[in-house]
Amino acid sequence: MxxxxxxxxxxxxxxxxxxxxxxxxxxxxxxxxxxxxDRPCYADSAPTAVKPAAGGFNPEEAAAADRRTADLIERQTIRDAAKARAQEQLDARPARASEPDECDRLRAEHAEAARLAGEYRHPDNIARAQEKAKKAAQDSFFRCPPGKRVSAFD
Known part of the structure; x- marks a missing residue:
């Protein structure tokens, strides 16, 4: 009801x-x-006095306000899209090592793999150690600053 x-x-x-x-x-x-x-409730019902709304309405001002609002929404949408693109670009970049320990660990991993590649006699073991050294050098290149990178030729 x-x-x-x-x-x-x-x-x-x-x-x-x-x-x-x-x-x-x-x-x-x-x-x-x-x-x-809109119909009388009782036979002797009197209509209710209805007053018009106070104040004026200017259609040009309302249209201008609507245009300003649409313009603001469009600008905000463009800004949000630019922020999203910038965040996607940041997310796509490889992560840099925040700790110097990460670069030191990659350097030690590369050195150990290179040493083992020199000691191993079986071709499969040598190839596996060389691949591990190569991966450590690549990770170092993408994650460490230039002075802390491992060279693939070390």
Whole structure:
């Protein structure tokens, strides 16, 4: 029943907002609830006095405000897209080692793999150690600053 009351209120507000439709509005109480209708509730019901809304409406000002709002939304959308692209570029870059320990670990890993490649006799073991040394050199190149990088020729 409360939904019906909301509908009546919305209907009444719509009727009040339209200046072209000049109709009588009646306010009734049915079952303890206030109802606004266009028909008299009782035979001797008097119409409710309806006053027009106060203040003026300027359509040019409203249109200008709408254009400004649309312009602001467009600019914000462009800024958000630029921020998203910048973040994607940052995320795509390889991570640099934040700790000097990471560069030292990669340097030690490269040295150990290179040493083992020289000691091994079986070709599979030598190839595996050389591959490990190469990977450590590549990781060092992408994660460490220039002075701390491992050379692939060490």
């Amino acid at each position: 409360e939904d019906a009351m909301k509908r009546y209120i919305i209907l009444a507000a719509a009727l009040l907002a339209t200046s072209a439709a000049q109709a009588q509005v009646y306010k009734c109480v049915e079952g303890g609830k206030t109802v606004i209708t």
